Amino acid sequence: MITRAELDAALRTVRPHVPVTPAYRWPLLEQVTGTPTWVKHENATPTGAFKVRGGLVHVAGLRNAGRPVRGIVSATRGNHGQSLAYAGRVHGIPVTIVVPEGNSPDKNAAMQGFGAELVVHGRDFQEAREHALLLAEERGLQLVPSFCRDLVAGVATYAAELHEQAPDLDVVYVPVGQGSGLCANIAVRDLLGRRTEVVGVGAQGAPAYALSFRARRPVSTPVADTFVDGVATRVPDEDAVDVMLRGAARFVLVDDEATERAMRLLWRTTHQMPEPAGAIALAGLLADTARPAAAVAAAVMTGGNCDSELVRRVVAEG
Numbered sequence: 001m002i003t004r005a006e007l008d009a010a011l012r013t014v015r016p017h018v019p020v021t022p023a024y025r026w027p028l029l030e031q032v033t034g035t036p037t038w039v040k041h042e043n044a045t046p047t048g049a050f051k052v053r054g055g056l057v058h059v060a061g062l063r064n065a066g067r068p069v070r071g072i073v074s075a076t077r078g079n080h081g082q083s084l085a086y087a088g089r090v091h092g093i094p095v096t097i098v099v100p101e102g103n104s105p106d107k108n109a110a111m112q113g114f115g116a117e118l119v120v121h122g123r124d125f126q127e128a129r130e131h132a133l134l135l136a137e138e139r140g141l142q143l144v145p146s147f148c149r150d151l152v153a154g155v156a157t158y159a160a161e162l163h164e165q166a167p168d169l170d171v172v173y174v175p176v177g178q179g180s181g182l183c184a185n186i187a188v189r190d191l192l193g194r195r196t197e198v199v200g201v202g203a204q205g206a207p208a209y210a211l212s213f214r215a216r217r218p219v220s221t222p223v224a225d226t227f228v229d230g231v232a233t234r235v236p237d238e239d240a241v242d243v244m245l246r247g248a249a250r251f252v253l254v255d256d257e258a259t260e261r262a263m264r265l266l267w268r269t270t271h272q273m274p275e276p277a278g279a280i281a282l283a284g285l286l287a288d289t290a291r292p293a294a295a296v297a298a299a300v301m302t303g304g305n306c307d308s309e310l311v312r313r314v315v316a317e318g
Helices: 004-014 027-033 052-064 079-091 105-113 125-139 149-165 180-192 208-215 238-247 256-270 276-287 308-317
Strands: 023-025 037-041 072-075 095-099 117-120 171-175 197-203 250-254 297-301
Touching: 004 052, 004 149, 004 180, 023 027, 023 149, 027 037, 027 256, 027 276, 037 149, 052 079, 052 149, 072 079, 072 125, 079 095, 079 105, 095 105, 095 125, 105 117, 149 180, 149 297, 171 180, 171 276, 180 197, 180 238, 197 208, 197 276, 208 238, 208 250, 250 276, 256 276, 256 308, 276 297
Parallel strands: 037 297, 072 095, 095 117, 171 197, 171 297, 197 250
Antiparallel strands: 023 037
């Protein structure tokens, strides 16, 4: 998916803005998982999520291409939009972000705080993405997809960090939204020549990637019904599916209740509250019946941008 030269270039681009994020083993968490378990804390980036790495690489590429860029536009449920808004501010490029109706008010505010123009359109991410395409044509903006090579190269910087921090990993669990995290982990695993299993994790109410893994081809769904915004995809990316089929060990689906339990578990054992997508990897680890006993595992806490109302409910019910 990416070359070693691309990964090294991404590290040079990302590092001035994103220090190495922590990876810790938490004893109380391991009492529950029953196996050595690393948590990669991507909630510790400047936007509170892993996506900022890809945004920095992609926007830097646009700036360095030598062609004038009037502005960029993309669709998101939150973290991708924050990533682009942050990177646009760094490089002086205007950013327009399309979100669906009813999107997280906290994430909307964060994107605007980083300087993005916010446009609300559509009933879900897919309709927001289609509207972003129209805005790109109407306004002469550069459309930024949710999955592309630059984004994967940026995200791969956290996977490279993780393998340095935990060089004996047997398996890593990765949430799958549009696939940049999954593909980045597969790419780094292969570049380093490791045998680490890469396991995708998704929500039962948004099974497009799981169905694609099973069918060995892209499979879309009519709806994505889950509170885990970061994995609420109903139309998978064909390139991401291709990489997944060649490099993922398996795909685990969990229900929303399992993800909420994982949020409470991480709050209790690490004293940090993940957003739902930041907890679903742990839920997948706990649900994976194919995981070898005593395997050294990692769960990627992809972000901590949890709505304040949801935080109160999760903590109260814990």
